[in-house]
Amino acid sequence: MKEIVLIAGIQFKEAAGAAAWFRQQGATVYELPSADGAERAEVLAAIEAEGKLDYLIVQATHRGENVQPLGQVDYQDMAQVFDKGVNGVHALVEVALPLLRKGKKRLGLITSAATSTREPKETKDFAFAMTQAGLHMLWKLYFNKLRPEGFTFRVFCPEEDGSGIPAGQYMHMDFCYDAREEYIHNEENRIVMRDGHMREISW
Amino acid sequence: MEYVVITGADRGIGLSLVENYVRNGCTVFAGQFMPDWPQLGELQQQYPEKLHIIPLNVGDDQSVKNAAGLVAGTTDRVDYLINCAGIFPKTEDAAGFTSAFQVNSLGPLRVVEAFLPLMQTGKKRLCTFSSETGVIPLMQRVKDFPYCVSKAALNMEMHMLFQQLRPQGYTFRLFHPGWVKSYMSGAKSTVGDFEPEEAAPVAYRYFVGDDEIDDVLILRDIQGQYWPF
Numbered sequence: 330m331k332e333i334v335l336i337a338g339i340q341f342k343e344a345a346g347a348a349a350w351f352r353q354q355g356a357t358v359y360e361l362p363s364a365d366g367a368e369r370a371e372v373l374a375a376i377e378a379e380g381k382l383d384y385l386i387v388q389a390t391h392r393g394e395n396v397q398p399l400g401q402v403d404y405q406d407m408a409q410v411f412d413k414g415v416n417g418v419h420a421l422v423e424v425a426l427p428l429l430r431k432g433k434k435r436l437g438l439i440t441s442a443a444t445s446t447r448e449p450k451e452t453k454d455f456a457f458a459m460t461q462a463g464l465h466m467l468w469k470l471y472f473n474k475l476r477p478e479g480f481t482f483r484v485f486c487p488e489e490d491g492s493g494i495p496a497g498q499y500m501h502m503d504f505c506y507d508a509r510e511e512y513i514h515n516e517e518n519r520i521v522m523r524d525g526h527m528r529e530i531s532w
Numbered sequence: 533m534e535y536v537v538i539t540g541a542d543r544g545i546g547l548s549l550v551e552n553y554v555r556n557g558c559t560v561f562a563g564q565f566m567p568d569w570p571q572l573g574e575l576q577q578q579y580p581e582k583l584h585i586i587p588l589n590v591g592d593d594q595s596v597k598n599a600a601g602l603v604a605g606t607t608d609r610v611d612y613l614i615n616c617a618g619i620f621p622k623t624e625d626a627a628g629f630t631s632a633f634q635v636n637s638l639g640p641l642r643v644v645e646a647f648l649p650l651m652q653t654g655k656k657r658l659c660t661f662s663s664e665t666g667v668i669p670l671m672q673r674v675k676d677f678p679y680c681v682s683k684a685a686l687n688m689e690m691h692m693l694f695q696q697l698r699p700q701g702y703t704f705r706l707f708h709p710g711w712v713k714s715y716m717s718g719a720k721s722t723v724g725d726f727e728p729e730e731a732a733p734v735a736y737r738y739f740v741g742d743d744e745i746d747d748v749l750i751l752r753d754i755q756g757q758y759w760p761f
């Protein structure tokens with residue numbers, strides 16, 4: 330059966346690349362420019378007609394538009410970035426869940442290794458980094474909540490130089506290495522961030 | 533004489549922390565969000581010289597700037613800045629995410645930013661109440677999404693502030709008070725492992741202590757354990 334994919338955040342090159350990758354595999358791909366896009370209801374209605382959604386892949390790596398040093402921080406800008414990111418993604422996941430439950434049940438997040446809380450390389454754009462940290466937590470919470478239903482999760486940090494595997498391929502890969510011994514060899518029972526070379530990134 | 537600013541000082545652990553500091557001889561500027569709540573005023577009557585109440589809503593840019601202006605009118609130096617104010621949103625919708633982010637995540641950044649000029653000549657210690665709910669690797673909850681997201685964002689913010697301010701001599705104390713019977717949901721919680729009056733003295737000793745490794749950002753809990761955040 331043809332796989333149905335919804336990719337939100339197509340304005341970002343990695344998400345756009347994932348859409349192209351899935352199309353090459355023969356999937357039907359629906360796109361949203363951003364998770365909070367006005368086109369959301371229309372696109373979801375079209376997916377509803379398909380009867381299921383296999384993959385919801387989201388990228389919301391919005392940067393602050395007015396990044397300033399301490400003393401001049403633009404809090405309105407920060408709130409807007411958070412709203413587009415966390416609120417937009419949360420709302421999209423919630424409305425897509427019923428369709429995902431009829432499909433492969435995979436939730437994918439494209440993020441940035443620069444926003445690893447433990448080792449943040451992003452040191453100036455608070456809005457960007459704090460929103461990504463919020464999204465990482467959101468994915469972990471959804472993992473806790475939905476994994477018992479059979480959902481699987483991907484959190485991918487593309488390489489800045491474009492090397493390594495593309496986001497689409499990573500989202501598509503399965504990590505249950507031996508179905509006969511699922512308890513030990515099923516990587517799906519934990520949620521991790523990885524980069525394009527499959528290196529695990531600290532949260 | 534050391535000067536201390538404490539946000540969220542109306543009640544609970546913030547109020548108890550104010551008492552710990554004034555009892556130990558510090559001058560405290562206590563951020564008041566709820567002027568109708570009597571406890572902070574009652575404490576001020578006991579320490580009229582040492583305790584100054586300042587109106588403060590950490591979710592509002594102008595309120596934070598005004599508070600910094602009020603403190604600057606009294607002292608040219610702040611030694612300890614303590615981010616204690618926090619909320620637990622009642623809803624798991626966009627309003628809940630936004631309010632938690634504004635207060636729990638952006639609130640400490642607003643306060644740090646506004647008080648930095650006063651801290652330059654002080655002890656330069658930034659203290660913040662974080663939580664296990666912001667620790668992604670150990671997160672086990674299946675609800676409370678807005679609160680947990682806001683605390684994860686706060687932890688990221690602290691790492692970024694640490695990178696920027698540690699080279700200027702600032703030291704950081706991040707504290708997870710455990711499950712405190714707090715007022716964050718409005719009324720005082722009837723469940724929890726610790727009373728605010730039990731958690732505050734532990735926080736006080738951690739905040740004033742100089743025996744930590746200051747070149748690494750650490751999240752420590754009420755039992756002295758470090759958290760992998």
